[in-house]
Structures are given as C-alpha cells and as structure tokens.
Amino acid sequence: MSHAQVLAPRHDWTLADKVREVFGRPRGRLPGSYLDDVATQRQCIILCPQCEGKYRPRRRGYRVWREYLVGGKCDACRAQGPRNVAWMAEEHHACVIGARPVRRGRWAL
C-alpha cells in the first residue's frame, strides 16, 4: 500500500520544501520519536488510518476517543483527513469525554 509515511529522513529538500511552514512534526524528524515527545507532553495524538497501526499510544497511557472519528491532521504523516482517530491522555480523557454509563441496551427506569 502506498502511503506518505516517511520511514527515513529525506535529504533532497528543495527550497520550496524548506520555506514551507511545518506545524507539528518537524521536517526530517521520524514520526515515532516525535509522537513520543507529544506523548510526554500529554497532548492529544491524531493518527490517520494508515498510521494508526504503527504507533501504540495506549502504551503511553492514552485512551482512544471511541465515540467519534475526527477531522484533523495526522501527527505522524501530516495527512489531512476526515476519518482520523484521536487519542487522549487518560487524565484528559475523563475531563473531556467523561464516563458514559453502560446501559447494555436495557431500559433504565
């Protein structure tokens, strides 16, 4: 499967590449180490479907936002997409998503 994931640092940057603003992962930096830094800062991690299987935020104390796929830029490959997955630090997950009661499909009185 073709994918924009950069597996090794590029060296053939053009001038246009160099002057383009990069918000998020710096150019030439491997995604894995960048995501480790993001996780250290306990910030939200957005991963596209292609990158999702390549990094495990759960190991860093993250929980996935199950209710929604999100629109945003993948923190690993920088691809903008409408069906990305957001991972939140556990301590933030409770604040922002909250604990939903488990009804198991039964009617509550």
Add this chain to the structure above:
Amino acid sequence: MQIGGFLGGGAPVLKKFKLGASVANAGIPVIVDASNDFGECIPCTTTSFADTWGLAVDTGTYTTTQAATEGVVTVCINPDLIVRALLSGGATEGTALQALITTSASAGGTTITDADVGTATSVAGTCWCASGNNVGQSRIITTFNSAVSIVVTVPFPRAIATTDTYHQCPFSRNGSAGSGNAQTTTLFTQVDASIVAGTGGEVAIVDLELNGASDSYVLFVLADHALKVVTV
C-alpha cells in the same frame, strides 16, 4: 467541561493552536487571543466566552524560552459543539448544589419556601424535585423572593410538602434570561449555578440533565464563536 455531542451530528474537527497563555486544564473553552500579539488562543474568563475557538481537549504551557517545541493546545473547533458542563453550587469546582428543603407546605404545588434559595435571582431558571412527592419533575422559575422562596407558574403535579428537597439552577430554554448566559467556576472546568440568571458568557442552552446535587449537567452551545458571526 465535556464534549456532549454536535448539533449537526458530524465529526469533531481538532486543530492545534499557538498559545498566548497557558491552558492548565483540559476541557475548558479557549478564546481568540486578542490581547496579545504572539498567540492564537488563551483560556476564557469566568464571565466571558467572547470569540471562542471551542473546547480545549488537552493542556499546553505558554513559554518564551527558546526551545524545540512551541506551546500549543488541541481545540475542538466545531461551532455546533455541544458542551456538557457539571453544575457547581458555587464558584469553586465540585461544590454541591444547594439543597432547598421546604419549610412551608404548598398545596397548590407552586411555592418552594426555604431561606437557602439565596439572593441571586434564578428567574427563568429551572427548579426540580430531588426527593418528595414531585421527584423527577421540573418547572421554570417565574418569581424569586430573595432568601425566602421561589415560585413557579406551572404547578408541580402534587402538593409540595415540608422537608421535600428541591434544587435550582439559573438555566432553562425559556428564551429570556435563563437561556443565554453562563459563568464558569474558578478553573473554567464547570459551570457556576449560583449566579444571577442571565449573567456571564454568551451561550445557547441545549438541554439540562437534572439529577442530584453533584451530578447535574447543563448542555449548551458556545454562541459567540470565532467561526460563526462576527460578534453576538
């Protein structure tokens, strides 16, 4: 505050914003940084959500120290975001709502008498029964007698007896004072339900989840959003 859903039913859109001031807690509204030249967003104030970007889903630290990373925060920027906020009984996070234990019976089911109603008018807000004959019922408050009683026009279905327990909040979908404003608690993570109805930041009440003193919520849309009309 929590993400309670989206009016349009769509997916959340998350964007990272450069900080003009630190965001210490997740789940707080952030607003356009109009006061500084160096940031894109700052935390809201307790009484204003003017030109909000939405709800911050993580935290970030603003710094002027030269470093490899800049201070950013991730924000859910959907203008139709429904914010679900816990009702606090005061300006401090986690304060339980004041229990109104009626000291005088009301056979007509319209008057809740207790000095604990306080002095901040809750007209156009909502009162609901937490224990007693009318448990599970709510009504919109139409008259507020400071430190004496609150009165509803549409009576509760059964008589209000002494020692029944009620709660009140200054929010409803009435369309007047109670439906358009809210104030946060000190850390911006909850909503202060002890305020005068109709004061604070611009919101549009979507719904109320009325339970007990420590687990009731108000759901609202941030009305003065940076991605909607210029101003409210």
